[in-house]
Amino acid sequence: MNQVFDVIKSRRSVRRYLPKQIKEEELNAIIEAASYAPSGHNCQPWHFTIIQNKALIESMNKKIKQQMVLSSHDWANRMGASEQYHVFHHAPTVVIVSGDKTATSPLPLAGTDIRYTPLVDCAAAIENILLAAESLGIGSCWLGVVNLFFELPEVKELGIPDSYQPYFAVTLGYKDTSTALQVAPKRRTGIVSYIR
Numbered sequence: 001m002n003q004v005f006d007v008i009k010s011r012r013s014v015r016r017y018l019p020k021q022i023k024e025e026e027l028n029a030i031i032e033a034a035s036y037a038p039s040g041h042n043c044q045p046w047h048f049t050i051i052q053n054k055a056l057i058e059s060m061n062k063k064i065k066q067q068m069v070l071s072s073h074d075w076a077n078r079m080g081a082s083e084q085y086h087v088f089h090h091a092p093t094v095v096i097v098s099g100d101k102t103a104t105s106p107l108p109l110a111g112t113d114i115r116y117t118p119l120v121d122c123a124a125a126i127e128n129i130l131l132a133a134e135s136l137g138i139g140s141c142w143l144g145v146v147n148l149f150f151e152l153p154e155v156k157e158l159g160i161p162d163s164y165q166p167y168f169a170v171t172l173g174y175k176d177t178s179t180a181l182q183v184a185p186k187r188r189t190g191i192v193s194y195i196r
């Protein structure tokens with residue numbers, strides 16, 4: 001249809017990266033795209049912590065995998081114990097996305113008593129990161145498992161500003177195309193109803 005649709009449909013979670021670091025101007029363009037996401041009441045309640053220090057990425061990987069082994073979930077135990085699994089998929093850049101907990105909305109989200117929207121605002125910013133990266137031929141993966149690190153005292157080492165809660169991480173790097181990406185999972189059908 002047009003390039004935006006092409007980028008949306010070609011983006012996949014990338015779990016194999018080349019060790020080469022992405023260019024500074026590419027990183028800056030991707031983060032700028034994130035900052036153009038919509039946000040409730042235009043709070044723009046995000047903070048991006050960019051980690052390109054290999055030693056820190058490796059130490060976070062180790063600590064998260066230790067937590068996974070202690071988890072009550074079988075899949076987490078298995079992955080935490082696996083030599084092959086790397087939480088950050090050996091990506092050279094990791095972006096931690098945090099939201100300002102004090103960014104409040106006057107209305108709660110329907111069905112909840114949540115009066116603030118930084119979590120959904122940050123999710124919108126993350127999607128911009130993924131799509132902007134794909135448009136530049138850069139691979140990315142949204143990471144939730146990193147939350148196991150956010151519960152540890154070591155999270156302080158990330159220097160996230162006070163009142164901000166880290167929610168997710170995104171990996172960024174050039175794709176290792178030596179093995180093909182899996183095809184996109186089949187899309188669920190029956191997800192639309194019309195009132196006309």
Ligand SMILES: Cc1cc2nc3c(=O)[nH]c(=O)nc-3n(C[C@H](O)[C@H](O)[C@H](O)COP(=O)(O)O)c2cc1C
Binds near residue numbers: 012141145
């Ligand atoms: C909230 C959220 C958390 C995710 N956490 C992880 C994760 O911890 N590790 C990982 O490899 N992928 C993670 N993913 C990526 C999903 O597994 C992936 O988006 C899904 O399997 C669909 O594949 P696709 O992104 O290639 O379309 C996460 C995605 C989302 C939206």
